[in-house]
Amino acid sequence: MSIELQIQNLSKTFITRQGGVGALDRISLDVVEGEFLCLVGPSGCGKSTLLNIVAGLEDADQGQIILDGKPIHGPGADRVVVFQEGGLFPWLTVIENVEFGLKEREDLSRQRRRDMAESFLKLVHLDKFEHAYIHELSGGMRQRVAIARALVLEPRILLMDEPFASLDTQTRDLLVEELRGIHDKLKNTILFVTHHVRESVYLGDRVVLFTYRPGRIKQTFSVDIPKPRDSDDPRVGKLIREVVDALHGEVEKALREELHEQGAESPR
Ligand SMILES: Nc1ncnc2c1ncn2[C@@H]1O[C@H](COP(=O)(O)OP(=O)(O)OP(=O)(O)O)[C@@H](O)[C@H]1O
Ligand SMILES: [Mg+2]
Numbered sequence: 001m002s003i004e005l006q007i008q009n010l011s012k013t014f015i016t017r018q019g020g021v022g023a024l025d026r027i028s029l030d031v032v033e034g035e036f037l038c039l040v041g042p043s044g045c046g047k048s049t050l051l052n053i054v055a056g057l058e059d060a061d062q063g064q065i066i067l068d069g070k071p072i073h074g075p076g077a078d079r080v081v082v083f084q085e086g087g088l089f090p091w092l093t094v095i096e097n098v099e100f101g102l103k104e105r106e107d108l109s110r111q112r113r114r115d116m117a118e119s120f121l122k123l124v125h126l127d128k129f130e131h132a133y134i135h136e137l138s139g140g141m142r143q144r145v146a147i148a149r150a151l152v153l154e155p156r157i158l159l160m161d162e163p164f165a166s167l168d169t170q171t172r173d174l175l176v177e178e179l180r181g182i183h184d185k186l187k188n189t190i191l192f193v194t195h196h197v198r199e200s201v202y203l204g205d206r207v208v209l210f211t212y213r214p215g216r217i218k219q220t221f222s223v224d225i226p227k228p229r230d231s232d233d234p235r236v237g238k239l240i241r242e243v244v245d246a247l248h249g250e251v252e253k254a255l256r257e258e259l260h261e262q263g264a265e266s267p268r
Contacts, residue, residue, distance in 0.1 A: 001032040001033050001034065001035070002032065002033055003030045003031070003032055003033075004031060004032060004033040004035075004067065004068060004156065004157070004189055005030070005031040005054070005065070005066070005067055005157060005189060006029075006030050006031075006065070006066040006067075007027055007028060007029040007030075007031070007050070007054065007063070007065055008028055008063050008064050008065070008066060009026050009027070009028050009062065009063040009064075010024055010026070010027040010028070010050070010053060010060045010062065010063035010064075010065070011024055011025055011026055011027075011060065011061050011062040011063055011214075012024040012046070012049055012053065012058070012060050012061050012062075012214075013061055013214070021213070022213055022214030023046040023049040023213060023214055023215065024046040024049055024050060024053075024060070024214055024215050025214035025215065025216045026062075026063070026216065027046075027050060027063070027215065027216065027217060028063075028217075029208065029217070031157075031189060031191070032189075033189060034187040034188070034189055035189055035190075035205050035206070036183055036189075036190045036192065036203055036204050036205045037189075037190065037191050037192065037204060037205065037206050037208065038192045038193075038194060038199075038200035038201075038203060038204035038206070038207045038208065039051075039191065039192065039193045039194075039207075039208050039210065040193075040194060040195065040197060040200050040207060040208070040209055040210070040243065040247060041209060041210025041211065041212075041215060041218075041247070041250060042210075042212050042247070042250045042251045042253070042254040043195075043254065044212070044213050044254065045210040045211060045212055045213050045214075045215040045250070045254070046210065046213055046214060046215030047161070047193045047210060047215065048161050048193065049215075050215070051081065051159045051161050051191060051193060052081075053065065054072075054079060054157070054159060054191065055075060055079050055080075055081045055159050056072055056073070056074040056075035056076060056079065057075060057081070067079070067156065067157070068156070077101075077153050077155065078155055078156040078157065079155055079156065079157045079159060080101075080150040080153050080155040080157075080158060080159065081150070081159040081160075081161060082143075082146050082147055082150050082158065082159070082160045082161070082163045083146075083161050083162075083163070084161060084162045084163060084165045084166055085166065086142045086143055086145060086146030086149075087146065088134045088142060088145055088146060088149070089134070090133065090134045090135060092133075092134075093130065093131050093132060093133055094121065094126060094129050094130050094131065094132050094133075094134070094137070094145050095114070095117050095118065095121060095130035095131065097134070097145055097149055098117040098120060098121060098145065098148045098149045098152050099113050099114065099116075099117040099152075100149065101149060101152065101153045102116065102117070102152060102153070116152050117130075117148075117152055118130065120148040120149075120151050120152045121145075121148050123148065123151070123182060123185075124144040124145070124147055124148045124178065124182075125144070125178070126141060126144050126145060126148065129141065138171070139166060139167050139168075139171065140167050140171035140172075140174065140175055143163055143164060143167065143175060144175070144178070146163070147163070147179070147182070151182070151186065151188070155188065156188070156189060157188070157189045157190075157191065158188045158189070158190045158191070159190075159191050160190060160191065160192045160193065161193045162193055162194060162195065163175075163192075164176065164194075164199075165194075165195070172196075172199075176199055176202060176203060177228070179203065180202070180203055180227060180228060183203075184227065192204070197240055197243045197244050197247060198231070198240055200243065201221075201223055201229070201236055201239050201240050201243060202229050202231070202236070204223050205222070205223060206220055206221065206222050206223065207220070207221040207223060207239075207243055208220050208221075209221070209243060209246050209247060209250070210250070211250055211253075212250050212251075212253045212254040212257065213254075218246065218250065219246055221239060221242065221243055223239060225239075
């Protein structure tokens with residue numbers, strides 16, 4: 001498999017009224033074509049910042065993003081983000097939402113755009129709801145529309161920032177399984193940020209653990225277990241425990257530092 005995306009020596013500090021906030025510190029990562037890469041780390045360690053820089057929505061202070069051998073400059077249809085809240089348009093129907101991003105594709109006929117939107121809605125099992133409005137859908141269905149809307153653009157890289165975080169556990173499990181099936185079929189490269197270690201070990205080809213801010217790569221776990229993975233598989237359980245242990249160390253550091261920053265005393 002060839003390397004598709006190179007994140008090279010990326011650093012970012014936000015300047016705020018309180019001073020500089022280091023978000024990322026010299027992150028380097030090579031992502032191969034079709035890889036499902038999961039990013040985990042304590043809150044505030046720069047995961048969203050990294051995704052935004054890869055998306056071209058945010059500039060790095062240092063370092064670069066190389067896609068297919070060329071540095072990126074700003075956003076592009078080859079990289080699409082799915083956020084925690086889908087950011088769907090309430091005044092459009094489901095299918096119109098999915099079609100929306102294709103409007104600029106002048107090479108496609110109207111019928112072709114509609115056909116593409118329909119096929120991606122089918123992929124996320126929402127074809128029966130194509131004429132519904134967003135407020136008529138459950139949270140899980142909305143995220144499915146957001147995923148279909150991203151996939152219809154046929155991006156090289158799908159960037160997912162805690163896409164299932166606002167869903168209940170059952171819906172979440174369902175969507176995780178659905179996403180695994182979609183990745184198996186389409187083989188897009190996916191960068192997936194999550195706080196759920198279980199989810200990262202279930203989906204990821206690799207799980208990258210970040211340190212507390214400024215985010216550095218603390219450890220990379222290769223998940224060499226065939227998919228679909230079974231939560232009862234002892235190899236899955238063992239890896240989940242390893243990642244959780246490593247993550248807990250960083251989360252504790254984050255808590256200590258935040259309490260210290262606020263000048264609070266340690267909790268009793
Ligand atoms: N636009 C901004 N201006 C100032 N500081 C920012 C900005 N965006 C992010 N930060 C800071 O940069 C750090 C990293 O933020 P980021 O949102 O990337 O973290 P995260 O890992 O995605 O956290 P979470 O898991 O809570 O979503 C945080 O300390 C945050 O306060
Ligand atoms: Mg975030």
